[in-house]
Amino acid sequence: MSLNEDTASAASEVNPRYARQSVLDVVGARGQQRLAASTVVIVGCGALGSMQAELAARAGVGRFIIVDRDVLELHNLQRQLLFDEQDVRDRLPKAVAAARRLRQINSEIVTEERVADVTPANVVEFVSQADLVLDGTDNFETRFLLNDAAVQQGKPWVYGGVLGTDGTVMAVRPAAGPCLRCVFPTPPEAGDMPTCETQGVLNTAVAWVAGLQVTEALKILVGEPAEDSRFHALDVWGGSLNSVRIRRKDDCPCCGLKQFEFLDAKRGSSSTVFCGRNAVQVTPAEPTSPDYDALCARLTPLGTVTVNGLVLEFAVDSHRLIVFPDGRVLVMGTTKTAEARSLVAKYIGA
Numbered sequence: 233m234s235l236n237e238d239t240a241s242a243a244s245e246v247n248p249r250y251a252r253q254s255v256l257d258v259v260g261a262r263g264q265q266r267l268a269a270s271t272v273v274i275v276g277c278g279a280l281g282s283m284q285a286e287l288a289a290r291a292g293v294g295r296f297i298i299v300d301r302d303v304l305e306l307h308n309l310q311r312q313l314l315f316d317e318q319d320v321r322d323r324l325p326k327a328v329a330a331a332r333r334l335r336q337i338n339s340e341i342v343t344e345e346r347v348a349d350v351t352p353a354n355v356v357e358f359v360s361q362a363d364l365v366l367d368g369t370d371n372f373e374t375r376f377l378l379n380d381a382a383v384q385q386g387k388p389w390v391y392g393g394v395l396g397t398d399g400t401v402m403a404v405r406p407a408a409g410p411c412l413r414c415v416f417p418t419p420p421e422a423g424d425m426p427t428c429e430t431q432g433v434l435n436t437a438v439a440w441v442a443g444l445q446v447t448e449a450l451k452i453l454v455g456e457p458a459e460d461s462r463f464h465a466l467d468v469w470g471g472s473l474n475s476v477r478i479r480r481k482d483d484c485p486c487c488g489l490k491q492f493e494f495l496d497a498k499r500g501s502s503s504t505v506f507c508g509r510n511a512v513q514v515t516p517a518e519p520t521s522p523d524y525d526a527l528c529a530r531l532t533p534l535g536t537v538t539v540n541g542l543v544l545e546f547a548v549d550s551h552r553l554i555v556f557p558d559g560r561v562l563v564m565g566t567t568k569t570a571e572a573r574s575l576v577a578k579y580i581g582a
Contacts, residue, residue: 247340250292263454264292270453271295273362275350275378277326278302279433280392281368282314283442284449288366289334291450295342296334299358300327300368301349301570311435349570350374352497355381364449365389370428371577372419373494379404379412380495383487388452392445395426397434397469399441402462402478403448409461410480411487420581429578430530437468511564512572520559522580527555531579551575 246254246261247268254264272293274281277300285298304312304320312326319329331345348354350369359365359381367390369375375391382389383406391402391412404411444464461480466473485491524544531537535548544555551565553575561580563572 247292249338249340253291258456259450259454266454267292267450268294270363271297271361272364272366272449272453273297273299273358274366274368275299275358275374276368276370277314277330278308278368278370279311279428279435279438280394280442280445281366282312282326282330283438284366284368284446285330285334286314286337287442287446288449289338289341289343291446292338293341293453295344296331297344297346297358297361298327298330298334299346299348299350300325300330301347302326302574304329311433311438313435313439349573350377352377352495355495356385359385359387359389362387364452366445366449367391367393371581372416372425373577375412376416376419377494379486380492382406383411384490384492384495390445390448390452392441394433394437394441395428396431397437397467399437399444399466399468401441401444401448401464401466403452405452405458405461406487408458410478411484413486414481414484414488415463415478417485425581426530427578427581429534430581434468437466440466440468510567511562512566512569514561514563514572514576516559521557522555522559524555527580534579546579548579553579555580 246264250264253259254261270293272288272295274285274296277285277298281300285296289296303323303325304315306320309315309317309320314333315329325347327345327347331343334341334343350358355377359378365378365382365387367375367378378389382404386406388403388405391404393400402412402415461478462475463478464473464475480487482488485493522544524539527544528537528539531546535546538545542557546553551563554562554564561576563575566572
Protein backbone atom coordinates (compact mmCIF):
# COMPACT_ATOMS: atom_id res chain seq x y z
CA MET A 233 0.00 0.00 0.00
CA SER A 234 1.36 3.42 -0.94
CA LEU A 235 1.73 6.23 1.58
CA ASN A 236 -1.23 8.08 0.05
CA GLU A 237 -3.38 4.95 0.16
CA ASP A 238 -2.32 4.31 3.75
CA THR A 239 -3.20 7.88 4.72
CA ALA A 240 -6.55 7.69 2.97
CA SER A 241 -7.31 4.39 4.71
CA ALA A 242 -6.49 5.88 8.11
CA ALA A 243 -8.64 8.93 7.40
CA SER A 244 -11.60 6.76 6.53
CA GLU A 245 -11.34 5.08 9.94
CA VAL A 246 -11.45 8.31 11.95
CA ASN A 247 -14.49 8.75 14.17
CA PRO A 248 -16.56 11.67 12.82
CA ARG A 249 -16.74 12.97 16.41
CA TYR A 250 -13.13 14.13 15.95
CA ALA A 251 -13.39 15.34 12.35
CA ARG A 252 -12.40 18.95 13.14
CA GLN A 253 -9.37 17.78 15.09
CA SER A 254 -8.09 14.94 12.92
CA VAL A 255 -8.05 17.24 9.89
CA LEU A 256 -5.33 19.28 11.59
CA ASP A 257 -1.90 18.63 10.11
CA VAL A 258 -0.41 18.32 13.60
CA VAL A 259 -2.84 15.53 14.53
CA GLY A 260 -4.04 13.74 11.41
CA ALA A 261 -5.80 10.41 11.21
CA ARG A 262 -2.85 8.50 12.62
CA GLY A 263 -2.50 10.89 15.50
CA GLN A 264 -6.18 10.53 16.32
CA GLN A 265 -5.82 6.78 16.36
CA ARG A 266 -2.85 7.06 18.68
CA LEU A 267 -4.93 9.16 21.05
CA ALA A 268 -7.67 6.54 21.04
CA ALA A 269 -5.11 3.88 21.98
CA SER A 270 -3.59 5.94 24.82
CA THR A 271 -4.02 5.74 28.58
CA VAL A 272 -3.66 8.96 30.56
CA VAL A 273 -3.41 9.05 34.33
CA ILE A 274 -4.53 12.31 35.93
CA VAL A 275 -3.23 12.76 39.46
CA GLY A 276 -5.35 15.30 41.30
CA CYS A 277 -8.76 16.23 39.95
CA GLY A 278 -9.25 19.74 41.28
CA ALA A 279 -9.00 22.89 39.21
CA LEU A 280 -6.30 21.75 36.78
CA GLY A 281 -7.10 18.04 36.79
CA SER A 282 -10.81 18.42 36.11
CA MET A 283 -10.18 20.72 33.16
CA GLN A 284 -7.40 18.49 31.83
CA ALA A 285 -9.80 15.54 32.00
CA GLU A 286 -12.54 17.28 30.04
CA LEU A 287 -10.22 18.63 27.35
CA ALA A 288 -8.45 15.31 26.86
CA ALA A 289 -11.72 13.34 26.88
CA ARG A 290 -13.22 15.60 24.23
CA ALA A 291 -9.99 15.22 22.22
CA GLY A 292 -10.45 11.44 22.13
CA VAL A 293 -7.91 10.01 24.58
CA GLY A 294 -9.12 6.44 24.88
CA ARG A 295 -8.66 5.65 28.57
CA PHE A 296 -8.39 7.68 31.75
CA ILE A 297 -7.42 6.79 35.28
CA ILE A 298 -8.37 9.66 37.57
CA VAL A 299 -6.78 9.69 41.03
CA ASP A 300 -7.86 12.11 43.75
CA ARG A 301 -8.07 12.02 47.56
CA ASP A 302 -10.59 14.81 48.17
CA VAL A 303 -14.34 15.45 48.18
CA LEU A 304 -16.17 18.33 46.55
CA GLU A 305 -17.03 21.57 48.31
CA LEU A 306 -19.04 24.55 47.09
CA HIS A 307 -16.04 26.85 46.69
CA ASN A 308 -14.53 24.37 44.20
CA LEU A 309 -17.13 25.26 41.56
CA GLN A 310 -15.58 28.66 40.83
CA ARG A 311 -12.66 27.04 39.03
CA GLN A 312 -13.31 23.27 38.80
CA LEU A 313 -15.43 23.42 35.67
CA LEU A 314 -16.18 19.71 35.32
CA PHE A 315 -18.44 19.72 38.41
CA ASP A 316 -21.81 21.18 39.37
CA GLU A 317 -23.91 21.92 42.46
CA GLN A 318 -25.47 18.46 42.51
CA ASP A 319 -22.02 16.92 42.86
CA VAL A 320 -21.45 19.12 45.90
CA ARG A 321 -24.84 18.25 47.41
CA ASP A 322 -24.04 14.58 46.93
CA ARG A 323 -20.68 15.09 48.71
CA LEU A 324 -19.03 13.11 45.96
CA PRO A 325 -15.32 12.39 45.85
CA LYS A 326 -13.83 14.39 43.02
CA ALA A 327 -12.60 11.30 41.20
CA VAL A 328 -16.09 9.77 41.23
CA ALA A 329 -17.83 12.96 40.12
CA ALA A 330 -15.26 13.47 37.35
CA ALA A 331 -15.62 9.94 36.02
CA ARG A 332 -19.41 10.24 36.02
CA ARG A 333 -19.28 13.49 34.07
CA LEU A 334 -16.71 12.24 31.56
CA ARG A 335 -18.92 9.27 30.74
CA GLN A 336 -21.69 11.73 29.89
CA ILE A 337 -19.34 13.81 27.74
CA ASN A 338 -17.84 10.87 25.83
CA SER A 339 -19.35 7.42 26.20
CA GLU A 340 -16.83 5.96 23.76
CA ILE A 341 -13.86 6.23 26.11
CA VAL A 342 -12.96 4.24 29.23
CA THR A 343 -12.89 6.21 32.46
CA GLU A 344 -11.74 4.74 35.77
CA GLU A 345 -11.75 6.50 39.13
CA ARG A 346 -9.46 5.91 42.10
CA VAL A 347 -10.31 7.64 45.37
CA ALA A 348 -6.82 7.50 46.81
CA ASP A 349 -3.93 9.49 48.18
CA VAL A 350 -0.87 9.13 45.95
CA THR A 351 2.03 7.89 48.08
CA PRO A 352 5.35 6.08 47.59
CA ALA A 353 3.43 2.85 48.18
CA ASN A 354 1.07 3.21 45.21
CA VAL A 355 2.46 5.80 42.79
CA VAL A 356 4.27 3.25 40.58
CA GLU A 357 1.05 1.26 40.26
CA PHE A 358 -0.64 4.29 38.73
CA VAL A 359 2.26 5.60 36.64
CA SER A 360 3.15 2.20 35.18
CA GLN A 361 -0.30 1.95 33.56
CA ALA A 362 0.03 5.29 31.80
CA ASP A 363 1.25 6.34 28.41
CA LEU A 364 1.37 9.81 29.96
CA VAL A 365 0.68 11.40 33.35
CA LEU A 366 -0.96 14.79 33.84
CA ASP A 367 -0.20 16.76 36.99
CA GLY A 368 -3.31 18.13 38.65
CA THR A 369 -1.85 18.17 42.16
CA ASP A 370 -1.78 21.03 44.61
CA ASN A 371 1.58 20.48 46.31
CA PHE A 372 5.24 20.04 45.42
CA GLU A 373 5.73 16.92 47.51
CA THR A 374 3.39 14.89 45.30
CA ARG A 375 4.89 16.43 42.17
CA PHE A 376 8.39 15.35 43.20
CA LEU A 377 7.03 11.88 43.90
CA LEU A 378 5.42 11.80 40.43
CA ASN A 379 8.68 12.98 38.92
CA ASP A 380 10.59 10.14 40.60
CA ALA A 381 8.09 7.51 39.46
CA ALA A 382 7.83 8.85 35.91
CA VAL A 383 11.59 9.00 35.41
CA GLN A 384 12.07 5.54 36.91
CA GLN A 385 9.33 4.06 34.73
CA GLY A 386 10.27 6.04 31.63
CA LYS A 387 6.84 7.66 31.36
CA PRO A 388 6.31 11.22 30.10
CA TRP A 389 4.41 13.60 32.34
CA VAL A 390 3.33 17.23 32.22
CA TYR A 391 3.85 19.42 35.28
CA GLY A 392 1.54 22.36 35.87
CA GLY A 393 0.92 24.84 38.65
CA VAL A 394 -1.40 27.80 39.08
CA LEU A 395 -1.68 30.42 41.80
CA GLY A 396 -3.45 33.73 41.68
CA THR A 397 -3.29 34.84 38.05
CA ASP A 398 0.01 33.09 37.32
CA GLY A 399 0.83 29.62 36.06
CA THR A 400 3.71 27.37 35.07
CA VAL A 401 3.92 24.37 32.73
CA MET A 402 6.68 21.94 31.76
CA ALA A 403 6.56 18.69 29.79
CA VAL A 404 8.96 16.01 31.01
CA ARG A 405 10.14 13.33 28.59
CA PRO A 406 12.40 10.97 30.55
CA ALA A 407 15.67 10.12 28.77
CA ALA A 408 14.96 12.82 26.17
CA GLY A 409 15.31 15.91 28.32
CA PRO A 410 15.32 17.41 31.81
CA CYS A 411 13.02 16.48 34.67
CA LEU A 412 11.35 18.64 37.29
CA ARG A 413 14.34 18.44 39.64
CA CYS A 414 16.55 19.95 36.96
CA VAL A 415 14.48 23.09 37.53
CA PHE A 416 13.61 22.70 41.22
CA PRO A 417 16.34 20.63 42.93
CA THR A 418 14.42 20.57 46.22
CA PRO A 419 10.79 21.30 47.11
CA PRO A 420 9.98 24.42 49.12
CA GLU A 421 9.62 24.00 52.85
CA ALA A 422 6.17 23.79 54.39
CA GLY A 423 4.77 27.27 54.90
CA ASP A 424 7.19 28.96 52.50
CA MET A 425 4.81 28.92 49.54
CA PRO A 426 1.35 30.49 49.43
CA THR A 427 -1.52 28.22 48.39
CA CYS A 428 -4.70 28.71 46.41
CA GLU A 429 -6.61 28.68 49.71
CA THR A 430 -4.60 31.61 51.04
CA GLN A 431 -3.84 33.59 47.87
CA GLY A 432 -6.71 32.62 45.62
CA VAL A 433 -6.82 31.60 41.97
CA LEU A 434 -8.46 33.04 38.86
CA ASN A 435 -10.38 30.45 36.87
CA THR A 436 -9.08 31.80 33.56
CA ALA A 437 -5.53 31.18 34.78
CA VAL A 438 -6.56 27.58 35.44
CA ALA A 439 -7.99 27.31 31.93
CA TRP A 440 -4.80 28.64 30.35
CA VAL A 441 -2.49 26.35 32.33
CA ALA A 442 -4.65 23.26 31.83
CA GLY A 443 -5.00 24.03 28.13
CA LEU A 444 -1.23 24.30 27.71
CA GLN A 445 -0.69 21.11 29.73
CA VAL A 446 -3.11 19.14 27.57
CA THR A 447 -1.57 20.59 24.41
CA GLU A 448 1.85 19.34 25.54
CA ALA A 449 0.28 15.98 26.34
CA LEU A 450 -1.38 15.69 22.94
CA LYS A 451 1.90 16.49 21.20
CA ILE A 452 3.55 13.60 23.01
CA LEU A 453 0.66 11.17 22.51
CA VAL A 454 0.30 11.76 18.76
CA GLY A 455 4.02 11.05 18.38
CA GLU A 456 5.45 14.49 17.70
CA PRO A 457 9.26 14.23 17.94
CA ALA A 458 10.91 15.57 21.06
CA GLU A 459 11.99 19.18 20.84
CA ASP A 460 13.83 21.57 23.12
CA SER A 461 12.41 21.30 26.63
CA ARG A 462 10.86 24.53 27.83
CA PHE A 463 9.55 25.87 31.09
CA HIS A 464 6.55 28.12 30.49
CA ALA A 465 5.56 30.88 32.93
CA LEU A 466 2.40 32.84 32.25
CA ASP A 467 0.34 35.65 33.72
CA VAL A 468 -3.19 35.59 32.38
CA TRP A 469 -4.11 38.95 33.94
CA GLY A 470 -1.13 40.67 32.35
CA GLY A 471 -1.50 38.68 29.15
CA SER A 472 2.12 37.50 29.13
CA LEU A 473 3.81 34.18 28.46
CA ASN A 474 7.52 33.58 28.90
CA SER A 475 9.17 30.40 27.71
CA VAL A 476 12.69 29.42 28.81
CA ARG A 477 14.74 26.56 27.37
CA ILE A 478 15.69 24.04 30.08
CA ARG A 479 18.64 21.69 29.80
CA ARG A 480 19.12 18.40 31.56
CA LYS A 481 21.61 18.50 34.43
CA ASP A 482 24.04 15.62 34.74
CA ASP A 483 24.07 16.02 38.51
CA CYS A 484 20.28 16.14 38.84
CA PRO A 485 19.46 13.84 41.77
CA CYS A 486 16.61 12.23 39.83
CA CYS A 487 17.22 11.96 36.07
CA GLY A 488 21.00 12.36 36.30
CA LEU A 489 22.03 10.32 39.33
CA LYS A 490 18.91 8.11 39.46
CA GLN A 491 18.39 8.79 43.16
CA PHE A 492 14.65 8.40 43.66
CA GLU A 493 14.50 9.84 47.15
CA PHE A 494 10.78 10.58 47.17
CA LEU A 495 9.84 7.24 45.64
CA ASP A 496 12.05 5.45 48.15
CA ALA A 497 10.32 7.44 50.92
CA LYS A 498 13.65 8.95 51.94
CA ARG A 499 12.10 12.35 51.28
CA GLY A 500 8.55 13.48 51.83
CA SER A 501 6.16 13.68 54.73
CA SER A 502 4.56 10.90 56.75
CA SER A 503 1.14 10.66 58.35
CA THR A 504 0.24 9.13 61.70
CA VAL A 505 -3.27 8.54 63.02
CA PHE A 506 -3.62 9.29 66.74
CA CYS A 507 -5.68 6.50 68.29
CA GLY A 508 -8.69 7.80 70.20
CA ARG A 509 -7.96 11.46 69.45
CA ASN A 510 -9.71 11.99 66.09
CA ALA A 511 -6.48 13.48 64.80
CA VAL A 512 -3.74 12.86 62.25
CA GLN A 513 -0.18 14.13 62.50
CA VAL A 514 1.53 15.07 59.23
CA THR A 515 5.30 15.12 59.66
CA PRO A 516 7.76 16.57 57.11
CA ALA A 517 10.72 14.45 56.08
CA GLU A 518 13.08 16.87 57.79
CA PRO A 519 12.44 19.43 60.53
CA THR A 520 11.54 22.88 59.25
CA SER A 521 11.03 26.28 60.85
CA PRO A 522 7.59 27.60 59.89
CA ASP A 523 7.24 31.37 59.69
CA TYR A 524 4.36 31.91 62.12
CA ASP A 525 3.99 35.59 61.22
CA ALA A 526 3.62 34.81 57.52
CA LEU A 527 1.25 31.92 58.17
CA CYS A 528 -0.83 34.08 60.50
CA ALA A 529 -1.17 36.79 57.85
CA ARG A 530 -2.22 34.27 55.21
CA LEU A 531 -4.63 32.24 57.33
CA THR A 532 -6.40 34.94 59.34
CA PRO A 533 -8.85 35.82 56.52
CA LEU A 534 -9.86 32.15 56.26
CA GLY A 535 -10.48 31.16 59.87
CA THR A 536 -9.38 31.67 63.46
CA VAL A 537 -5.63 31.83 64.12
CA THR A 538 -3.96 31.82 67.53
CA VAL A 539 -0.27 31.77 68.37
CA ASN A 540 0.92 31.16 71.91
CA GLY A 541 4.63 31.47 71.29
CA LEU A 542 5.05 27.73 70.90
CA VAL A 543 2.52 26.59 68.31
CA LEU A 544 0.19 28.14 65.75
CA GLU A 545 -3.40 26.92 65.78
CA PHE A 546 -5.75 27.44 62.85
CA ALA A 547 -9.45 26.60 63.09
CA VAL A 548 -11.51 26.30 59.90
CA ASP A 549 -14.89 24.63 59.53
CA SER A 550 -14.80 21.48 61.70
CA HIS A 551 -11.01 21.11 61.72
CA ARG A 552 -8.12 22.52 63.72
CA LEU A 553 -4.59 22.52 62.38
CA ILE A 554 -1.83 22.86 64.96
CA VAL A 555 1.55 23.80 63.50
CA PHE A 556 4.62 22.96 65.58
CA PRO A 557 8.02 24.70 65.46
CA ASP A 558 9.59 21.68 63.73
CA GLY A 559 7.05 21.75 60.89
CA ARG A 560 4.76 19.00 62.15
CA VAL A 561 1.04 19.66 61.72
CA LEU A 562 -1.58 18.00 63.91
CA VAL A 563 -4.92 17.93 62.08
CA MET A 564 -7.81 17.64 64.53
CA GLY A 565 -11.25 16.49 63.43
CA THR A 566 -10.34 13.56 61.20
CA THR A 567 -8.76 10.11 61.30
CA LYS A 568 -8.29 9.97 57.53
CA THR A 569 -4.67 10.47 56.51
CA ALA A 570 -5.62 11.53 52.96
CA GLU A 571 -7.98 14.20 54.26
CA ALA A 572 -5.35 15.43 56.72
CA ARG A 573 -2.66 15.66 54.03
CA SER A 574 -5.11 17.50 51.79
CA LEU A 575 -5.91 20.06 54.51
CA VAL A 576 -2.22 20.63 55.21
CA ALA A 577 -1.57 21.09 51.48
CA LYS A 578 -4.46 23.53 51.16
CA TYR A 579 -3.69 25.75 54.10
CA ILE A 580 -0.07 25.26 55.16
CA GLY A 581 1.39 24.43 51.77
CA ALA A 582 3.20 21.16 52.45
